[in-house]
Amino acid sequence: MSEPEVLRDKALMRSWSRSRRCNGQTIALVPTMGFLHEGHLSLIRTAKSLADLIIVSIYVNPGQFSPSEDLSTYPSDFSGDLRKLSAAGVNVVFCPGELYHLASVNEFGGHQEAINGEREGDSCLEDGGSGHETWIRVERLEKGMCGTSRPVFFRGVATVVAKLFNIVEPDVAVFGKKDYQQWRVICRMVRDLDFAVKVIGSDIIRDVDGLAMSSRNVHLSPTQREKALSINRSLSKAKLAAEKGQKNCQDLKDLIKQTISEAGGKIDYVEIVEQQGLSPVEEISCPIVICVAAWFGNVRLIDNLEID
Ligand SMILES: Nc1ncnc2c1ncn2[C@@H]1O[C@H](COP(=O)(O)OP(=O)(O)OP(=O)(O)O)[C@@H](O)[C@H]1O
Numbered sequence: 001m002s003e004p005e006v007l008r009d010k011a012l013m014r015s016w017s018r019s020r021r022c023n024g025q026t027i028a029l030v031p032t033m034g035f036l037h038e039g040h041l042s043l044i045r046t047a048k049s050l051a052d053l054i055i056v057s058i059y060v061n062p063g064q065f066s067p068s069e070d071l072s073t074y075p076s077d078f079s080g081d082l083r084k085l086s087a088a089g090v091n092v093v094f095c096p097g098e099l100y101h102l103a104s105v106n107e108f109g110g111h112q113e114a115i116n117g118e119r120e121g122d123s124c125l126e127d128g129g130s131g132h133e134t135w136i137r138v139e140r141l142e143k144g145m146c147g148t149s150r151p152v153f154f155r156g157v158a159t160v161v162a163k164l165f166n167i168v169e170p171d172v173a174v175f176g177k178k179d180y181q182q183w184r185v186i187c188r189m190v191r192d193l194d195f196a197v198k199v200i201g202s203d204i205i206r207d208v209d210g211l212a213m214s215s216r217n218v219h220l221s222p223t224q225r226e227k228a229l230s231i232n233r234s235l236s237k238a239k240l241a242a243e244k245g246q247k248n249c250q251d252l253k254d255l256i257k258q259t260i261s262e263a264g265g266k267i268d269y270v271e272i273v274e275q276q277g278l279s280p281v282e283e284i285s286c287p288i289v290i291c292v293a294a295w296f297g298n299v300r301l302i303d304n305l306e307i308d
Pocket residue numbers: 031032033034039040042043174175176177178179202203204205206212213214215216217
């Protein structure tokens with residue numbers, strides 16, 4: 001297996017893609033924030049079934065974190081990632097040092113200014129100067145669930161994904177359904193803004209004990225990890241109850257909240273929404289997804305289960 005090419009420069013990345021596309025080759029992009037696990041590798045396998053060449057981006061995007069969130073402790077292991085990507089047969093690893101135009105450059109391009117003079121709705125990118133100030137908002141889908149707990153998250157994700165699409169110009173992009181609302185937000189952005197990219201959602205990969213794989217799992221202590229298994233357990237219980245005829249969403253949500261709280265997790269949200277538009281549902285009568293976010297210590301985990 002040949003080593004992937006590592007590109008750090010936006011212009012080089014764009015010309016690499018353009019020359020391959022001119023030769024008639026198709027390109028799939030898998031955007032990530034690194035510290036790769038089997039969930040990411042499954043996205044790469046999906047991507048390989050859809051395109052000739054695979055680009056994986058690794059970029060921890062300050063624009064989707066607010067200053068009180070965990071940008072500074074987000075895990076990373078670039079050499080480990082490269083080994084995994086090499087074994088997975090990826091063609092290019094795109095890891096830009098910085099993706100944004102910044103007025104004042106410090107560690108996170110204005111992170112410190114953002115903390116000192118923080119305004120409501122700022123991300124770790126804001127520097128109050130003449131740097132980046134253009135944001136994409138997917139106005140309805142970004143509200144609720146993760147959008148309530150992480151107010152700058154979806155505008156940051158939509159904007160960085162749009163930038164990656166403009167730089168890489170992929171034919172296909174693959175996202176995990178673990179981040180269900182994120183996947184739907186990106187699908188809607190692509191539809192509404194006419195990006196020529198096909199967006200694919202790939203199934204959730206779980207550890208053998210049922211915990212959805214996530215880079216942040218590395219921050220869980222063994223006890224917290226044990227408690228976190230209650231998320232998947234609660235989703236399975238709710239699915240079973242729904243299959244047995246329980247259609248009332250409030251009762252199903254209460255069952256989930258109780259299971260997670262009893263295990264020692266702190267609920268952020270439990271919502272039952274319809275799959276496309278993510279509108280809350282009171283009685284199950286259409287394909288739905290149950291979405292959960294919960295804290296175990298300082299670690300916030302998300303998970304979901306579709307019921308078709
Ligand atoms: N267990 C998983 N199954 C399927 N896709 C996943 C899984 N975990 C992450 N992904 C997908 O991988 C892509 C990159 O995600 P990211 O690098 O943020 O990893 P992560 O494990 O979700 O990290 P985090 O700790 O931030 O949740 C996203 O599209 C995400 O949905």
